[in-house]
Amino acid sequence: MLSFIRKRAFASLISLIGLLVMVFFLSRLTGDPASLFLPVEASAEMKAEFRALHGLDQPLLVQFGQYVGNVLTGDLGESLRKARPALDVVLEAFTWTLWLAVITMTLVTVCAIVVGSLAAFRTGGFFDRFSSMVSLIGASVPDFWLAIVAIVVFAIQLSWLPTSGTGSLAHWILPICVLFVRPFGIIVQVVRGSMITALSSAYVKTARAKGVKSGPIIFVHALRNAMLPVITVIGDQAASLLNGAVVIETIFGFPGVGKLMIDSILQRDFNVVLAAILVTAFAIFLMNLVIDLAYALLDPRIRY
């Protein structure tokens, strides 16, 4: 097990380095941050001074060498626009994103597994058809539309919840509910499909034959076997949430890492872009590791 973790860590480190090199050079290909930081009327001398101040006048390879040197000492540089360390900016935003992702995915996982399993238990029954309809709508509804409708209904018409922002627990409800819908829709479908296969397998028939009740059949015998593909999809959905939910962050004014990343790319704040990508990539590496370990836990045939 430990050697597996070591191997995975090493492979991920190589990916991280590749990612760093690629993003460093690609982001610099987008052009000169001076012309975005300064107004169009700024003189060529001012732009040159801006570049000199931030070391952007050096040859690209020299800049890269310096950056790598700094990263090795734990310094991810300063934000070009905010005059504060890029890592601080990113970690501040990533904390919000992480909480949003963790709470949403926990709710999604629990609800989707229960609903999907019950739907699979009586295929074609009322609950199955109803949950299929709900989950299909959930998987396909555009989140920006849902977000704005939710604001109109719950914040303006009913005045139950704040429209947007942060500050109290109530501020979390709308973003989480809107974020919940799509992964829920997708995972319910996967759970259902996977459970139908599991429930028609020989070991379930055996369990029935020896008199095991429906509850334990679904949630003990079948579910554990049906979970492998489900976990893969959960990981996939969680990864996209960890990258930040740009639309939701934008509409609800939620200070997460997705909007930060998009803004930094548009403003060519290179150090923040790199720091944000390194932090999210690291988080996704950790999550994938947990998923791999979960496979082994669920399926004794998988050994690392």
Place this chain on the structure above:
Amino acid sequence: MKTSKLLGALLGSVLALGTGIAPAQAASTDIKIVLPEEADLLEPCMATRSNIGRVIMENVSETLTELDVRTKKGVMPRLAEKWEQTADGSWRFHLRQGVKFSDGKTFGAKDVKYSFDRIFSDKNICESRRYFGGMKFDVNVVDENTIDFKVDPVQPILPLLLSLVTIVPEGTPLEFVREPIGTGPYKLSNWTPGQQIVLDARDDYWGTKPAVTKATYLFRSDPAVRAAMVQAGEADLAPSISQVEATNDKTDFSYLDSETVYLRIDGNIAPLNDVRVRKALNLAIDRQAFIGTLVPQDAVLATALVPPTTLGWNPDVKVPAFDPDQAKKLLEEAKAAGVPVDTPITVVARTANFPNVTEIMEAIQAQLQDVGFKIDLKFVEVAEHEVYYSKPFKEGRGPIIVAAMHDNSKGDPSFTMFFKYDSKGTQSGYSDPKVDDLIARASAATGDERAKLWSELIAYVHDDLVADVALFHMVGYSRVSERLDFKPSIATNSMLQLSEIGFKN
């Protein structure tokens, strides 16, 4: 762009179903203001940038002078009580006494000198430096409350230029700061990045105590959400919402926002180097047809890049008539004279530059094509737009027109004309000796002479040189809670003085 329009329409239609406006917040002198983007810095010398200026300009950080845009009294005293020009062209400013910074230090001439030196320091890139390009300053502290500015070349509008320089206390770090100290009526009391900025009124402010005691700034990118927040009572003021949201007469106001949309022509490249072709471009566009359709009803057709409130704006310059036949004729004439009018012209526009930019540019493309132009329309992001808009222009480029929006709320054309038309101007597509001469003379002139020269330049650029295609002076929309007594002005785009906000009850 599309998304926010859709959201806006959706929100608008749902609201139209008959919800009442939520009751305004309880009687309090604290207000909340919701802005489209957060300031990334709160650096006083960057306060001419709108996302920073709207929070700190004249609220936290004050200037020696200020431009009065509401009653049009011109340049008014702020930290300077009065000023005069001496025989050699230098300026003497007499500073207000008894003014204290929010950290308790007393304001004096040394702070003014320090603030000026700080702008030119190589430890930072202060945006306000751009207003002083090509000028040499010799700043002398005469006594605690008197300071002399000797500028080469002589600057007749130095008092106006000083309305752009915020004063920081001596000893402020030369590097950008995030916690500004100023002499203004408010001080920064909290900044939680990504969430809010809070300003509190100062007890020891030198001037009249403003009605607003505390202002909390919130940031939401979506205009529909900003409008909804004022409606739901979560905010009192949204200085910019979109036109589709502005549906309530009681709370929503339009204002001429000092932005002018125009087509910048690169007059160096054929066929755009021919004045007949440029005239044809102007005659082919039906400007009036855009008003009230794709461009807001209150927008004004432009004849210059500066709004009508600007010194020297020329009322005799008329908007070109929409005359496609005349445009066709001019093109034919040019063609007969050997001008390659069939060369495809690239029109470069910036995505999300202003509302409906896609539809407006497509309509303009169609109108130009109707008279015989070959137009390739290209939409680019802000960074790429800058490459086309500003010098150095690419060698070997084809004929290019750039759709752009220019902002001048500062009352004097000098902030526009040099950059847009002078041979050395960063966005200028011309090198015309008469233009250069007029700009140089107008910049050095004062009073009526100055206004006259600017008027002459505006007429020459528009009627004789036909330098570009001026289109619209744009309007912005604000939503103001019913409990506030506030009307947006032409300066609202760049600053938002809390002292101008009152309460109705």
